[in-house]
Amino acid sequence: MIDLRSDTVTRPCDAMRQAMAEAEVGDDQFGEDPSINELQERVADLLGKEAALWLPTGTMANQVGLRTLTRPGDDVVVAAGAHMVWSETGAGAANSGVQFTELGGSRGWFDRDEFLAARKPRGHELLPPTTLVCFEDTHNRAGGVVVPLEMIESVCGAARTEGVTTFLDGARLWNAAVALDVEPARLAAPFDVVWVAFSKGLGAPGGAMMAGPADLIARARRYRRMLGGAMRQVGVFAAAASHALDHHMDDLATDHANARALAEILASSDAISLDPAAVQTNIVFFRLVPGAPDPQTVVDRAREAGVGVFAFGDGIRAVTHRDVSADQCREAASILVAAAEA
């Protein structure tokens, strides 16, 4: 199967497995895993933050972030469609007791005025105080959209003035940095706390890392344990992540080019509604025109013909990654067009 369901399907390559086999390890709950300690310093540096903390998954990074930075009853402002609202089984409410205010519709971001209009002040008898504002960059459900940096800077500036903490779900921050051709630290700079993933386009088998001020990261470490995410000889994962940072980062640009090529073929079909220019990174989201089959039918037909994609909202999502070639992306696009036109 040409598997375009997600960039999370990437498998560790031989060199990565070799690095994992050779990793120096220790007990990370005692702070004694040298590979993790080195990676934490490296990622803190890459993101321009004081300290960093290993987390087993991105979902746990979001949950530890919420638990660390909010109190029950708080209001958290996010871009509509955020992973932490839609794809984490209600964990924000269950674990941290927060409510979410989603802003910005389907575009994947919101501006300063929208934020200020939605923000609820502290100390009011009725209102749930807005204590955290979050972005997701790139924004998954919006189709891998890179959030405009000036938008982030103006919202985070306003948040700082209002005493609201800022948090970035950077599951695909590397993709945003490559798309904008800027250092990851530039995209992390407006935020108090940021996390990044190794298990998506970078191709490692797991892991995320949260970075921010040392006092907040120390608190996050406690909540990581509370939520069951403190691990032991996790340096094997750190070795995979380090290998990915050393060798896989440049390949993200290829994923983006493959996504654009795939989108151009899809857009040539009368059955498909898609603007290829809107494809900025490795995620292609497209809709079917009225009269065409529904998304699940197209997904099922494509699957039978050897292409994996997801029905996502009212459309279909295809994600390019390091385990699919340019030729396979073109082939997949032709199969999807045939499935949509049949």
Ligand SMILES: Cc1ncc(COP(=O)(O)O)c(C=O)c1O
């Ligand atoms: C934007 C975003 N945030 C968080 C996550 C959660 O990451 P994980 O699958 O490692 O829990 C994902 C997963 O795809 C994601 O796309």
